[in-house]
Amino acid sequence: MALSTAEAKYIAVAHGCAQIIWLKHQLLDYGVRLSKVPLYCDNTSAINLTKNPIQHSKTKHIEIRHHFIRDHVQNGDCEIKFVKTKNQLADLFTKPLARDNFNKLRTELGILDIKNVVRYACNMLILCIHALVS
Numbered sequence: 673m674a675l676s677t678a679e680a681k682y683i684a685v686a687h688g689c690a691q692i693i694w695l696k697h698q699l700l701d702y703g704v705r706l707s708k709v710p711l712y713c714d715n716t717s718a719i720n721l722t723k724n725p726i727q728h729s730k731t732k733h734i735e736i737r738h739h740f741i742r743d744h745v746q747n748g749d750c751e752i753k754f755v756k757t758k759n760q761l762a763d764l765f766t767k768p769l770a771r772d773n774f775n776k777l778r779t780e781l782g783i784l785d786i787k788n789v790v791r792y793a794c795n796m797l798i799l800c801i802h803a804l805v806s
Contacts, residue, residue: 678717678718678721681718682715682718682721685711685713685718686740688750689740689749690740692744692750708750709749709750709751710750710751710753711752711753712753712754712761713752714756719753722741722742722745723752759780761777764778
């Protein structure tokens with residue numbers, strides 16, 4: 673159990689790093705080499721924990737298995753980058769969001785609004801019909 677937000681984010685980043693390492697090994701079978709895969713985090717304290725190899729009293733209760741991320745950051749397997757909370761794409765799947773923020777993140781992921789797709793298709797159909805009739 674995490675005792676702080678920074679610790680919870682640090683543990684989450686460690687899990688994300690583990691997934692990156694696994695995926696990199698899978699891609700090696702296909703001849704694809706990746707280096708410094710970006711991993712985005714919205715907590716600067718958690719990012720600082722990944723970059724600091726010294727164990728402090730505030731982090732001594734974090735299980736050792738989560739600290740492997742420091743080695744992978746140092747080796748260049750992944751790179752932890754800061755992203756503002758309002759731009760965190762994962763929030764689209766994990767939190768209730770205001771409509772404007774939801775639509776913004778949805779657009780950034782490339783997910784289309786079905787109403788706009790149907791409207792666009794109808795407009796294109798009308799244009800095609802007009803072109804055939806004239």
